[in-house]
Structure formats: C-alpha cells, structure tokens
Amino acid sequence: MTDNCNIIRDLMPLVIDEAASEDSAQCVNSHVDHCDECRIYYDGMKHMHSSRKAQEEEARTFALAAQKMKKKRRARILRNIVIGMLIGCVLAYGGLLGWSHLTMDYTQLIYYGEYGVTLSELKDGWVSVNIDYYGSSLVCGVDFEKVQEDGRNILYIYLERPFIKQYTMNPHNNYSCTRLPPERMENLYEIRQGKGDEYLVVWQQGMDIPDASAEMEQYFALNDEYWDLWNSQDSTLDGKLMIRSQEEYEQIELLRDQLRQITVPEWQ
C-alpha cells in the first residue's frame, strides 16, 4: 500500500460510475493490474456497486409493477362499479316494466259469470250495451272482439283484469260501455258475454231487445248535448283555440250536473 494506492482508490468510485476521465480510468486499471491489494479492493467495490445497482433496479421495477397493479385495480374497481350500475339500471327498468305489466296491462280474462251484459234499445234504433259489475270493485276493463263463425258475425264482450288483482275503494257503477248503431246490429248474428269457449249468449238475431227506460233516453240525450257542446267550442274551424264564454262554461257545468242526477234503472 503506497500513497499512490490511496489516490487510485479515491478515483475508483468515479471510474465505476463512469464519471472519471479516460486518463484516470487507464491509471486505475493499469495500477490494479500489478497491485493485488488494490485489485481486490477494486473488485469488491465493483461488486458492491453492481449489487446496489441491481437492488435499485429491482426496487424501481417493483415500484413500477406496484403502480401498474394499483392502476389496474383502480380500473377494475371502476369497471365493476360501472357494470354494477348498468346491471342495476337494467334490473330496475326490467322490474318496472314487469311490474307495470303485471299491475296495469289487462291480460287476464275474467270469468263470464262474474259480470253481466244486458242490452237496451233506444228510440233512435241504437242499442246500449250495459255492463253489470255485480257490485265488484275489482280493477278491470271492458273489451270487444268480433269474430266470424260460419259466415256469421259474432260480437264478444268481456272483462279483463291485470295479472295481479287490484281493487278500487268503491264498487264500480254499472254503466253503458258503448252504443251500437242500427246498421251494426243488423250485421250481427249474436252478442256473447265472455270470450272463446266460455260465454253466455246475450242476444241473437231475431230476439227482442228491451226498450230503454225514459231515464236512459234522457241520459243519452243530455250526454250527446254535453259532448257536442264540449267538442264544438274547443276550437274554430281553422284549428285555433277558442276561449269559451262564461255562458258556455255554465251550460257545460249545468249539463254535467244534470247528468250526475239522472238515475238510470238499467245501471243500478
């Protein structure tokens, strides 16, 4: 170990870090070629350096990998949230559709014995089709179906309800679901209460139809007057909205009140 050895050893880290000049590197290399002590020292330093480098590299790789994994995990969590929300939306929408279908669409035929259909002939030849709910408060709707059997026109009149039974607070009022014009009655062979194979014959061509009561005649006369007034005053001929006069409003209100007060025996 000489003074020169100390200078050489001071240079070694710079050479290993490739920060020394070419002259210094040559000086160090030629010295360790003949100085065993310095060569051992130099080798040890190089080994330490390379293992430190490797450690640093490893740490950096690990940090990178961890960062990537973190990003991936975040992306996965986000993706799962989005998928979850989508599934939730689809389920909620489907559920809503399903629920409204089950509770609002009239898909279930009501047995024909649970209601009644009667006819009343008005003076003008029209026939009122009366529905008797038998005091039921079941939510339901009236429907019609015209079919041909052996060239004869059959009119089915039936009640339907949503899949899930629902009830109103008050029992239904019996009423006329429609009026059939005389020419339509002439074309009909039979009117049935029910649908498909389950029905009762309400009327058949040639059978008498009871005359409507005076109250029913009065009801329909007022009803027509009411709707004529309501529809005609709505707009002018060129489609512009018209403001009703106070008198017209009062007339409409009066007709509505009168309609409410008529008790039609066929609908009791």
Ligand SMILES: [Zn+2]
């Ligand atoms: Zn030396």
